[in-house]
Amino acid sequence: MVYLLAYIHLSGAKKSIVTALCIITALSLALVSSGVLPAFTEDTARAVNVVHVVDTSGQDQVAFISLFSNTPGNLNMEAEQIKEGFRCGRENKIDFVSFEAKYNCVTKKDAEVGWDKHDIPVLRVINDKEREGGRVIAVSMDTGGSSRWTLRIDMDEIEDFTMQVGEEEEEELMIERGEKSSNEEGWHQIQFAGGKKAPTSFVLKLYKEEEVSDDKKKQRPLLKLRTDLNRRTPQVQRVLERLPPFCTMFGKSTSPFTLAFLASLPYTK
Incomplete structure (x- = not known):
């Protein structure tokens, strides 16, 4: 087909070449859909x-x-x-x-079998307090036995957030306060992958404004987490x-x- 397209500019050849290409394409699709020619083989996995x-x-x-x-x-x-x-x-x-x-x-x-209940991740609110102009929600995140995970945060509901390892106040922040990006649906995504000694316990502080969003947005969660093993x-x-x-x-x-x-x-x- 690639070689035929080089001649499509020639006078009088355009119609016949386009017709030939359509016939070849239709024939190829028919052969694949009928199973005469398999769409995938060991060479085309x-x-x-x-x-x-x-x-x-x-x-x-x-x-x-x-x-x-x-x-x-x-x-x-x-x-x-x-x-x-x-x-x-x-x-x-x-x-x-x-x-x-x-x-x-x-x-x-x-x-329902074949996996360990101890590997189930847990998201739970450990503190929720008022602040000027809104609230601060502290969320504990335990990823179970996984050191590879993906987290999404609803930035349509959250003004800002921080993230640290463990629940001790003196722990260094992994993610500090500041402007956060989000996709067209309002989700900010974090991907994490660590080694054998990677942490599995984290705390997020979600800074929420007083403004109430529409009820449709409330139907989706604040946080979504997937952990991989x-x-x-x-x-x-x-x-x-x-x-x-x-x-x-x-x-x-x-x-x-x-x-x-x-x-x-x-x-x-």
Whole structure:
């Protein structure tokens, strides 16, 4: 196609070349969609993510296995071959804090076991006091056994914040007061990755103005947290062993590891 485009400027050739390109494209799509030519092979691998998720951000704790991919197309064939009771669709979208997986295959089969309750992250308010023009909310954040996590803070509700290691007052601030950036949805994102001796206990001080935002914004949490563990549970290992040979595990710097915990702190008046 690239070589044909070089001749498209020639008089009288444009119509025939465009027609040929359309026919070739339509034929290629038909062959792939019919399965005559596979879209992915061992030489052209499909990147997928398999994550054991423990979600504590809602009223009830939920655990499940998530299978998703950034490549186009559904995962029905892969889910059928794995045979672990996966249900695929856009209704299974998952908020992984750093991004939202809008299409997912999920299964709850044996998902309540294989992970340690001590690894569940905890966000809790330890102090909430009035100040001139607003409030200061101190939040304890325990990331469990994880030294790799992503935190989002709702800057539409928070004027500013600080962050320190541990709960002792003399601890040095990791993040001091000052102007903070946020995306178009009003979230400020922090990504952290440390070694074996990295801290897992932090305190955030959220400086909140007196102004009350609209009720729609209050429906989302003040803080969203995802912690990652580079650990393959038996359920994840079973799924990986049954993946088609053209599938390969791939993740970006913002992608979760094979075991991820989700937590949140709701809006407080």
